[in-house]
Amino acid sequence: MGRILDGVNSPADLKPLSHEQLRQLAAEIRDEIELVTHQTGGHLGSALGVVELTLALHRTFDFSTDRLIWDVSHQVYPHKLVTGRRDRFRTLRQHGGLSGFTNPAESPYDVYAFGHAGTAVSTALGVLAGDGHMGRARKVVAVVGDGSLTAGVAYEGLNNAGWLGKNLLVILNDNRWSISQTVGALSRYLDRIRSNAVYREAKHELKNLIERVPLFGGTMEKALETVAHAVKGAVKGVNLFEELGFQYYGPVDGHDTEALEKALLAVRDLTGPVLLHVLTEKGHGHEGAETDAQRAHAAKVGGRPTLRLSPAPPSGAPEACKIEPPQPPKATKSYTQVFAESAIELAKRDKRIVALNAAMPDGTGLAKFEKELPDRYYDVGICEQHGIAFSSGLALAGARPIAAIYSTFLQRAFDQIMHEVCLQGLPVVFCLDRAGIAGDDGPTHHGVFDIAYMRPFPGMVLMAPKDGHELFRMLEWAIGHDTPVGIRYPRANVPDGDEPLFRKPIQAGEAEWLQEGKHGAILAYGSMVYPALDAARRLAALGLELTVVNARFAKPVDEDTVVRLAAGHPFVLTVEEHVLQGGFGSAILEAASLAGADVRKFVRLGIPDRFIEHGARPKLLEILGLDALGIARSAAKCAERAGVPARPIAL
Ligand SMILES: Cc1ncc(C[n+]2csc(CCOP(=O)(O)OP(=O)(O)O)c2C)c(N)n1
Numbered sequence: 001m002g003r004i005l006d007g008v009n010s011p012a013d014l015k016p017l018s019h020e021q022l023r024q025l026a027a028e029i030r031d032e033i034e035l036v037t038h039q040t041g042g043h044l045g046s047a048l049g050v051v052e053l054t055l056a057l058h059r060t061f062d063f064s065t066d067r068l069i070w071d072v073s074h075q076v077y078p079h080k081l082v083t084g085r086r087d088r089f090r091t092l093r094q095h096g097g098l099s100g101f102t103n104p105a106e107s108p109y110d111v112y113a114f115g116h117a118g119t120a121v122s123t124a125l126g127v128l129a130g131d132g133h134m135g136r137a138r139k140v141v142a143v144v145g146d147g148s149l150t151a152g153v154a155y156e157g158l159n160n161a162g163w164l165g166k167n168l169l170v171i172l173n174d175n176r177w178s179i180s181q182t183v184g185a186l187s188r189y190l191d192r193i194r195s196n197a198v199y200r201e202a203k204h205e206l207k208n209l210i211e212r213v214p215l216f217g218g219t220m221e222k223a224l225e226t227v228a229h230a231v232k233g234a235v236k237g238v239n240l241f242e243e244l245g246f247q248y249y250g251p252v253d254g255h256d257t258e259a260l261e262k263a264l265l266a267v268r269d270l271t272g273p274v275l276l277h278v279l280t281e282k283g284h285g286h287e288g289a290e291t292d293a294q295r296a297h298a299a300k301v302g303g304r305p306t307l308r309l310s311p312a313p314p315s316g317a318p319e320a321c322k323i324e325p326p327q328p329p330k331a332t333k334s335y336t337q338v339f340a341e342s343a344i345e346l347a348k349r350d351k352r353i354v355a356l357n358a359a360m361p362d363g364t365g366l367a368k369f370e371k372e373l374p375d376r377y378y379d380v381g382i383c384e385q386h387g388i389a390f391s392s393g394l395a396l397a398g399a400r401p402i403a404a405i406y407s408t409f410l411q412r413a414f415d416q417i418m419h420e421v422c423l424q425g426l427p428v429v430f431c432l433d434r435a436g437i438a439g440d441d442g443p444t445h446h447g448v449f450d451i452a453y454m455r456p457f458p459g460m461v462l463m464a465p466k467d468g469h470e471l472f473r474m475l476e477w478a479i480g481h482d483t484p485v486g487i488r489y490p491r492a493n494v495p496d497g498d499e500p501l502f503r504k505p506i507q508a509g510e511a512e513w514l515q516e517g518k519h520g521a522i523l524a525y526g527s528m529v530y531p532a533l534d535a536a537r538r539l540a541a542l543g544l545e546l547t548v549v550n551a552r553f554a555k556p557v558d559e560d561t562v563v564r565l566a567a568g569h570p571f572v573l574t575v576e577e578h579v580l581q582g583g584f585g586s587a588i589l590e591a592a593s594l595a596g597a598d599v600r601k602f603v604r605l606g607i608p609d610r611f612i613e614h615g616a617r618p619k620l621l622e623i624l625g626l627d628a629l630g631i632a633r634s635a636a637k638c639a640e641r642a643g644v645p646a647r648p649i650a651l
Contacts, residue, residue, distance in 0.1 A: 003028045008082050011058035011109070022257045026051045030285045032089065033077045037299035040093045041440060042100050044299035045283035046145070047077035049175050049254070053278060054078040056260035057141065057171075060268060066139040067127050069111050071120035071148040073102040075173075076110075083109040093440040095615030100441055115444020116409065117359075117382045118151025120144050121170055125161045128168055139268065143171045146190055147178025147359065150381035153412075161273045162245025169267060170246070170275045173254065175282040178359045179297050180367075184381045189240060193251060194279060241275045250277030255284055335489040336433055338468040340365030342475045343402055343431075344372050350479060352400040356380060358387045364404035364433050384409050388416035388428070395426035400479050403428055407435040407447025407488060414453055421484050422457035428485075429478045430454070435464070435488030436527055436577035437607075437621060442614025448607050450488055451554050452582030459483040461508075462554040464526025468494030470506075470552075477506040490527040490577060491617060509556035517545030519644045521569040522635060523561070525551045525584040528575040531621075534628035535635060542649050544639055554584045557591040566597035570642035573603050573635050577626060580606040601642075605634045 004021055005028040007013060017025065029051050037044045055078070057068060063083075070076050080098060081089055085107060091097025102110035112123060124142035131138055148154060149172065161168050174190055176182060241248040247270065252263045260278065267274050282297065283289025347353040347369070356378040361367040370377040380387040384405055391401040410417075410432060421428045438445040454460055461483060465471040471489055478485035504512045511523070514533060517540070524532035529550045536546040547569060549561060565572045574585035585604030592599045607624060621627045625634060629651065636649040 005029060005032065005081065005086065008086065010084050011063065011082055014055060014059050014082060019258050022052075022055055026055065026257070027285070029078050029081055032081060032086075034286065034299075036090050036092050037077070039090075039301065040299075041301040042077070042093055042299055043074040043297065045177075045286065045289060045297040046075035048284050048286050048289070049280040049282045050075050050143070050173060051078045051284070052255050052257045052260060053143070053171070053173065053280065054082065056257050056264055057143075058082055060261055060264040061139055061141065063109050066141070067111050067124070068109070069120045069124045069127070069140070069142045070102055070114065071142065071144040071154075072117045073110075073112070073114040074100065075143075075145070076102050079109065080107075083107050093442075093614060095613070095619055099614055101444060113444065115441065116412070117145075117148040118153040119157070120148070121154055121157030121161060121168075123157075124170075125157060125164065125166065125168055128166045129164070132166070139167070139169065141169045141171060143173055145178070146172065146174040146176065146187060147182045147382060150178065150182060150184050150186060150359070150383060152383055152385055158241070158244050158246070165245065165272050167271055168273045170273070172250075172275055172277045173280055174251070174277060175280045177282045177297070178382065179363070180359070180361050180379070182381070183359070183379050186240075193277070246273045246275040248275050248277065250275075251279045252276065254278040254280035332493040332495075333468060334365075334493050335465075335468065335471060335491075336363070336365040338471050338494055339404065339431055339433065339475070339489065340368045342472040343404075344369050345472075346476055346479055347373055347376060350400065352398065353402060353479060354378065354394055354399050355402045355404065356387055356391060356394075357404050358382055358384045358409065360404075360406065360409075363406065364431070366404055384412035385416050388413040389420045391428045392416070392420035392424060392426050395421070395428050396424065401428050402431055402475075402479075404431040404433060406438075406445070407432040407450040408438065408445050411449065411453060417454060417460075417484075418457050422459050425459050425483060427482050429475070430484065430486040431475070432486060432488040434491045436490040436492075437612065437617045437624075438491050439617040439620070440614050443611040446612055447488070448577070448579050448612070450486065451576070451578050451584055451587070454486050455555050455582065455587060457484075460555060461485045462488070463552055464488045464554065465552075466524075466526060466529035466550050467496035469496055473506050474552075481508075488526060492527065495530045506552065509553050509558055511552055511558040511561040512550040513561070514548045514550055516547045518569070519544045519546060520571045520573070520635060520639050520642065521547035521549065521565045522573045522575060522631065523549045523551055523565060523588060524575040524631075525554060525578075527577045528626065528631070531626070531628045532575055532631055535632035538628065538632045538651070539635060539639075539649070542636075542651075543645060544636065544649060546635060551584065551588075554587050557587050559591050559595050562588055562591045563595050563597050566592060566601050569601070570644050571601050571603060571638040573605055573631075573638050575626070575631055575634075576604075576606040577621070578606055579609065580604050581609060603634070603638050605631065 004025045030048055033047050088098050093100045101115045103113045104110045120142040124140045128140040239248050249267055253259050267276050343355055354376040355366050355369045357364045357366045358380050359382040361379055391403045394401040432450050435447040435450055454462055463474050465474050474487050522532045532548050536548045539546055574588050576584040583606055585606055589599060589602055592602055633651050636651055
């Protein structure tokens with residue numbers, strides 16, 4: 001018997017299915033997601049948790065006209081499978097294939113290209129208000145996870161929605177997990193609702209009612225109200241969402257499509273803001289997810305899926321987007337690991353050090369720090385703004401906070417970096433993981449703007465290590481420094497082995513000269529230093545002798561080095577894994593101009609003025625000309641333009 005899934009080409013195909021068929025379809029969707037994510041990686045647990053919710057939403061609404069906005073949108077694999085992308089699903093997160101998030105370029109059912117948490121309510125409210133201005137009437141639904149509801153901006157949205165009173169439906173997808181367990185007082189509040197005995201009884205009653213009541217309307221709404229009232233009465237204190245102006249309904253079992261559908265039908269046409277509380281299980285149906293939801297959050301590439309059905313033949317994957325076989329694990333350490341080990345070692349030496357992250361204990365490596373030094377560790381939730389303001393307080397009181405946050409997520413805290421930290425001159429150490437091309441997650445996650453958004457602030461020091469040893473030394477230096485310091489490092493393994501290749505101690509604002517040559521110079525920053533050395537080696541074999549300098553600092557810039565490079569070489573090529581606008585190369589050009597050096601000699605290589613698609617980091621760096629060969633080609637072009645050597649270089 002063929003799969004039901006193979007007959008679902010658009011949400012319209014879901015509507016005639018019986019609940020029996022829906023259960024079968026849900027199982028097929030889970031199998032497909034498991035199969036694919038174990039080859040491509042991806043947000044397995046989050047996606048498996050919303051299978052029934054996705055089906056119920058698409059059966060209750062018509063999102064070819066209504067609008068469905070997913071918070072973060074990392075959970076949308078079931079949504080992709082039922083909105084006409086089944087044939088391309090096996091290209092998920094592959095370069096040229098489907099994105100791991102919603103993407104309006106892929107489907108009219110995707111409203112936004114999202115990847116950062118907490119903004120679904122605000123944007124959905126905006127769409128609703130915009131529709132009002134344009135004289136359009138359509139329903140708008142925002143789906144928000146309990147983890148994303150820890151983000152401050154989510155409350156800004158709820159606050160405004162409760163005030164404006166528009167017909168916004170917010171679905172709270174409560175699975176008790178962010179990437180790790182959801183932290184914060186709000187999660188305790190939701191726990192109280194969930195574990196409440198009265199709620200459990202009322203839920204039983206609701207189930208009976210659902211079974212008795214024919215699909216619809218007033219009676220169902222009454223049933224939901226009964227449960228909501230029971231919850232309100234039993235959970236101590238006020239209902240947070242009602243106080244914010246929402247009609248609160250639920251909680252509803254998020255894996256019972258029938259109950260979900262009836263609940264959605266009951267609230268669909270209500271007036272005013274409504275919050276439907278849906279309880280789901282992260283990784284539902286995945287072996288071991290009940291005991292280890294954190295591990296189920298993301299699939300490990302090359303891991304073994306837990307299949308119940310036999311997989312469909314690999315159909316439809318465009319030739320260019322074939323799933324690449326899993327790479328064997330590399331023996332070396334990642335920058336993240338080196339950072340975590342360095343932070344622990346330094347914290348053991350210096351009692352003032354505390355470490356902080358925003359809902360990414362594993363991603364930043366700080367889970368290790370928590371194990372060793374639990375009293376000096378904080379996970380603030382998906383609250384980058386709060387996290388940095390909180391760090392400022394820690395520093396004001398004399399502690400030495402290390403705030404480990406991905407480059408792309410720290411963007412959230414732009415004002416706190418300026419206002420709470422830099423203006424106060426406080427020694428917060430910002431450790432920016434995933435700085436540069438982040439890889440398969442794509443443009444929402446590439447961390448390529450941080451130099452530009454941190455460089456303008458007076459007192460800020462910006463550094464980037466070329467390898468693991470330098471990361472340790474930079475962190476050590478930053479802890480001993482009395483102003484804010486940002487250290488960026490990529491999503492990659494460190495290029496060095498056990499012994500450092502170069503040992504020049506870190507000095508404020510001083511670059512490290514690695515080799516000297518007379519035909520030109522490469523001034524590289526952070527992750528680009530080793531590829532620059534490699535490029536120089538390739539060119540040396542062709543007779544081009546280049547100076548290579550590890551810049552170490554993007555702020556303050558080593559002016560002396562800039563002047564010497566310009567004076568002693570026909571060209572200076574700056575290389576960075578960051579956008580060219582306002583980045584490292586711009587800082588060098590500014591310094592050259594200020595120092596009266598010949599700015600015409602400087603050429604900048606970095607990320608151009610466009611959002612970079614998803615794909616494996618090495619592949620994207622190659623496309624961007626930021627691998628060794630690309631740097632060599634750029635340097636050769638500079639040399640040709642400068643007339644050295646006389647004959648053209650073929651690479
Ligand atoms: C601003 C921001 N910070 C951190 C992240 C990383 N992140 C991606 S998903 C996620 C957890 C989201 O939890 P929840 O909303 O409950 O969804 P679930 O995966 O549990 O379904 C986090 C922290 C992010 N996407 N955006």
